[in-house]
Amino acid sequence: MAIRVLLPQPILPAGYEYLREHGYEVVDGRGFTEDDIVADIADCDAIIVRTAKITKRIFDAAPKLKILARHGAGYDGVDLAAAREHGVLVCTAGGANAISVAELTIFYMLYCSRNFKKVQKLYLEDYRQAKMGVPKTELEGKTLGLVGLGNIGKLVAKKAALGFDMTVLAYDPFAKKEGLPEYIQLLEDRDEIFKRSDYVSLHVPATPETIHSVSDREFGLMKETAYLINAARGSIVDEPALVRALQEGKIAGAGLDTLEKEPIDPTNPLVAMDNVLTAPHIGGATKEASSRSSVACAQAIDDYFSGRTPNFVVPELRDLLNK
Numbered sequence: 001m002a003i004r005v006l007l008p009q010p011i012l013p014a015g016y017e018y019l020r021e022h023g024y025e026v027v028d029g030r031g032f033t034e035d036d037i038v039a040d041i042a043d044c045d046a047i048i049v050r051t052a053k054i055t056k057r058i059f060d061a062a063p064k065l066k067i068l069a070r071h072g073a074g075y076d077g078v079d080l081a082a083a084r085e086h087g088v089l090v091c092t093a094g095g096a097n098a099i100s101v102a103e104l105t106i107f108y109m110l111y112c113s114r115n116f117k118k119v120q121k122l123y124l125e126d127y128r129q130a131k132m133g134v135p136k137t138e139l140e141g142k143t144l145g146l147v148g149l150g151n152i153g154k155l156v157a158k159k160a161a162l163g164f165d166m167t168v169l170a171y172d173p174f175a176k177k178e179g180l181p182e183y184i185q186l187l188e189d190r191d192e193i194f195k196r197s198d199y200v201s202l203h204v205p206a207t208p209e210t211i212h213s214v215s216d217r218e219f220g221l222m223k224e225t226a227y228l229i230n231a232a233r234g235s236i237v238d239e240p241a242l243v244r245a246l247q248e249g250k251i252a253g254a255g256l257d258t259l260e261k262e263p264i265d266p267t268n269p270l271v272a273m274d275n276v277l278t279a280p281h282i283g284g285a286t287k288e289a290s291s292r293s294s295v296a297c298a299q300a301i302d303d304y305f306s307g308r309t310p311n312f313v314v315p316e317l318r319d320l321l322n323k
Helices: 013-021 034-040 056-060 080-086 098-113 116-122 127-133 151-164 190-196 216-221 239-247 287-305 315-322
Strands: 004-007 025-028 046-049 067-070 089-092 143-147 167-171 184-187 199-202 227-230 253-256 276-278
Touching (some): 013 025, 013 287, 080 089, 098 253, 098 287, 116 127, 143 151, 143 190, 239 253
Parallel strands (some): 067 089, 143 199, 167 184, 199 227, 227 253
16 A cells, blocks of 8 residues: 555645655645544545644544654654654655745845835835935945854855855854855854845744844844844744834844744734835745755755655654664
C-alpha cells in the first residue's frame, strides 16, 4: 500500500509531480480548518502544511502520521509538544522562500524611504504637495540593522550592501564572524542595532525568546527618523508598543508584511496609519518560492521514508531521528 501524503491546501504542480513520481499517494484534503484535517488525516502517513494550524487534536487523530513538512521556514503554527508526544518529525522548507522574502524586505525599505503610502494617498488631490511636500530619502548611504542572520538575513544584507551601498549591521547570537562577507558587521550588542540603524529589519523565528522582543525599550533606542521592517512573524513585535512609538513620533514608520493576528483585523490602528505599510504575509507567496517550497516538502517526505535525514528538521525535534 502506497504511503499517503495529506495536502489540506494545494501545493504547486512541481510538488505533486515529485510525490507521484516517487510512488506516494497524494490525498487532497477537504480544507485546512482543524475539523477538516481531523476528518482527513487518520489514514495518512505524512502531511504538507501551508497556513493551517496543527494542533494537539490533529496529532491525536493521526495514529499513522510520521512526518509533517511545513511549506515555509517558520513552524510556530505547529504544536511541537504534541508532535513529540506522537513521535512525529517536523521539517520545514528552509531557504526555499529566502529570495522572495529578501526582495520584499528591500521593497518595504524603498516604500518607506519614499513615504509612498502618504504620496499615493495625496497625489490625486494635491499633486504638488505629494511631489514636493512629502519628505523622501534614498537608501544609499543609510544603515541597515538586521536582527537575525539566517538565509534571509544574509540575502537582505547582500542586496542592501551591494545593490544600494548601505552599511549593514547584524545581530545574531548564533552567527559566527568567520566566513561572513566583509560588508556585514556582526555586532555583539543587540541594542546597537536599534541605536545606529536607519532601518531595523527582523529575520528571526517566533520562539518564546523572540515573541514581543521588540517593544517599548527597543523603540526608545531607535532614531526618530528610523523605520522598522518586519517580514518574519507578527508576534515578534509588541504591536501596542509599536502603535505608541508611531503616535509619539519615536520612529518614522514601519513596513509590516505580517501582523500578530492573521487574517488581519481591519480595525487594527496600524492599517490606517499613513507611515505604515501592511500586507497579508506575502513574503514567500511568489510562484517561484511556492514551487521551491512544494518540492522541498516533497523531498523531505521522500528522504524520511527512504531512510535519509531531511534537510531542515526543526531543532527541537532532531532527537527523534535517533529513535
